[in-house]
Amino acid sequence: AQSVTQLDSQVPVFEEAPVELRCNYSSSVSVYLFWYVQYPNQGLQLLLKYLSGSTLVESINGFEAEFNKSQTSFHLRKPSVHISDTAEYFCAVSVTNDYKLSFGAGTTVTVRA
Amino acid sequence: EAGVTQFPSHSVIEKGQTVTLRCDPISGHDNLYWYRRVMGKEIKFLLHFVKESKQDESGMPNNRFLAERTGGTYSTLKVQPAELEDSGVYFCASSHGRGHGYGYTFGSGTRLTVV
Structure with missing residues (x-):
């Protein structure tokens, strides 16, 4: 079975500052990795995913994550955050032929002016 | 296209009652x-x-939970009888295919509170 650890439950950050959300996973087989975001009063939205190929993946709103197999990590970064990035972020993993997702506990990002 | 719809958005019930959540x-x-x-x-x-x-259905916690999907369209999740530990947010998601590349679309969730 696979598991996901998000190392920070709360991350306060000032507007225009960089942010990094840490995610580590454990699995005995190859994994697919995802970051989801939940804005206040909304559902989960896929932010970005790693399935194969380049280990650096990017989203349309400036986030990026890098798959590091040796460190079993998939940290999420953004060089300059906006107030609108205030949300809860979830790292998730799934494996070949098993389409359910295993989620981390979530990281709440609060961006302050 | 319409997204995944869940209702109710919130439900507060007493321990021992029955609640049915729906997902379109x-x-x-x-x-x-x-x-x-x-x-x-x-x-x-x-x-x-x-x-x-x-x-x-490996994640279903116990036999108080019953999920159905009549005709392959909407789905319901019934909790009977509800217990305090059932409180939480229930999310539904759908996808076109089963490959990871398809991705899921999640609903906004139903917040269930059992008192």
């Missing part, structure tokens, strides 16, 4: 999933439908 997936999505987040912990998988068939 995106039209044409054969795959439907239920997940649950209890008390700020991880979001956990409950079960997976392919059309009207249960593909994987």
